[in-house]
Amino acid sequence: MLRAIKIRLYPNKGQELKLNKVLGCYRFVYNQMLALKQQEYNENKKSLGLTDLSKYFHGTLLKDEQYAWLKEQNTKVMKQAIRQMLSAYDKFFKQHNGFPKFKSKKDKQSALFPLEAISKHNTFETRHISLTTPLKNIKFRCSDLYFSRLQKYNKNIRSATLSKTKSGNFFLSILIEMENTELKKFEHTNEQVGIDLGVKDFVITSDGEVFENKHFFKKEEKQIKKLQRQLSKKVKCSNNKKKAQLKIAKLFERIMNKKDAYIHYVVNELLTYFDTVFMEDLNVKGMLRNHHLAKAISEVGFYKFKEILVNKALVNDKQVVFVDRFYPSSKTCSVCGYKKRDLRLSDREWVCPICGTKHDRDINAAMNILLEGQRIVTAE
Numbered sequence: 001m002l003r004a005i006k007i008r009l010y011p012n013k014g015q016e017l018k019l020n021k022v023l024g025c026y027r028f029v030y031n032q033m034l035a036l037k038q039q040e041y042n043e044n045k046k047s048l049g050l051t052d053l054s055k056y057f058h059g060t061l062l063k064d065e066q067y068a069w070l071k072e073q074n075t076k077v078m079k080q081a082i083r084q085m086l087s088a089y090d091k092f093f094k095q096h097n098g099f100p101k102f103k104s105k106k107d108k109q110s111a112l113f114p115l116e117a118i119s120k121h122n123t124f125e126t127r128h129i130s131l132t133t134p135l136k137n138i139k140f141r142c143s144d145l146y147f148s149r150l151q152k153y154n155k156n157i158r159s160a161t162l163s164k165t166k167s168g169n170f171f172l173s174i175l176i177e178m179e180n181t182e183l184k185k186f187e188h189t190n191e192q193v194g195i196d197l198g199v200k201d202f203v204i205t206s207d208g209e210v211f212e213n214k215h216f217f218k219k220e221e222k223q224i225k226k227l228q229r230q231l232s233k234k235v236k237c238s239n240n241k242k243k244a245q246l247k248i249a250k251l252f253e254r255i256m257n258k259k260d261a262y263i264h265y266v267v268n269e270l271l272t273y274f275d276t277v278f279m280e281d282l283n284v285k286g287m288l289r290n291h292h293l294a295k296a297i298s299e300v301g302f303y304k305f306k307e308i309l310v311n312k313a314l315v316n317d318k319q320v321v322f323v324d325r326f327y328p329s330s331k332t333c334s335v336c337g338y339k340k341r342d343l344r345l346s347d348r349e350w351v352c353p354i355c356g357t358k359h360d361r362d363i364n365a366a367m368n369i370l371l372e373g374q375r376i377v378t379a380e
Helices: 013-044 050-061 065-072 075-094 144-152 221-232 239-273 294-300 302-315 361-379
Strands: 002-010 109-114 138-141 157-164 170-177 192-197 201-205 210-212 276-280 319-323 349-351 358-360
Touching (some): 002 144, 013 157, 144 170, 192 239, 192 361, 201 239, 201 361, 319 361, 358 361
Parallel strands (some): 192 276
Antiparallel strands (some): 002 170, 201 210
């Protein structure tokens, strides 16, 4: 199975310059190819493919003295920029993703290194890695588990993605083919659970366990506003403005790291004790259209939670079953099945008029999701 191992790079000044050059050239080739493809279609209604764009890259860009600095870079890496741009087009037409946009140095930057562009002499005896010829012996840090996997599967590396965050940190995501048993972390328990996702509390289980919403952004809101006020007073394009922007980027990165760590913690807790997790198939994009709750929903990270839960369950031979998003889990009594149609969002508790059971809104919803999920699995 192919899995990615993410490590943080700690380049020296010379290596940092070379890494920035690679990312800059990669971005330049991507933008040039995107502009050419759009121009050719607008003028001649012709769609350029990989062969046409590769000919332009080798025959025009590399031979133009104006772009002599492109010759310093590995052509196999630069051609990945063309493939990435064409992949963005495919996703736009097939998966209805957004239309391909031009890359900016202000955003997070990345470059894909294929197998041919990665040094074959990486034994990982020390925490240093080599990529193409100019990029040798770059120091990195990672967990002991990841380092042992790099040592064990150093011959199974398939590709590597170099990225640079807005705060200026470099990371390398190494794609490795490894045994599936190596990745399994959780034992089988034959237990099932229903979960309800919320804004007040992050995850509520049908067993009554509550994982609170940590409000990572809310806790740092004053600091964010303070830094943004300082930024607004800086002179445009000045070094002080760049320093202020870097401070904000580092703060946001720290908040995101805390949020990601908490999501992983919740997912690990669920998969440790349960083999099957039932949850609503939430329409997060639609939920964000509610302007009263959009900020709170985006800060919680429902989509990322769902993505991590599904991926970890797949690796560990566990199951995530989705219940229809229109199923009235909060309004239905989990004991007798009565539906309270006039239940409002502000009603956190309610009493069933038929069986007299007092319900906590979220726990009741999680119990109904469990029952509905079990019905779906049985019907299959």
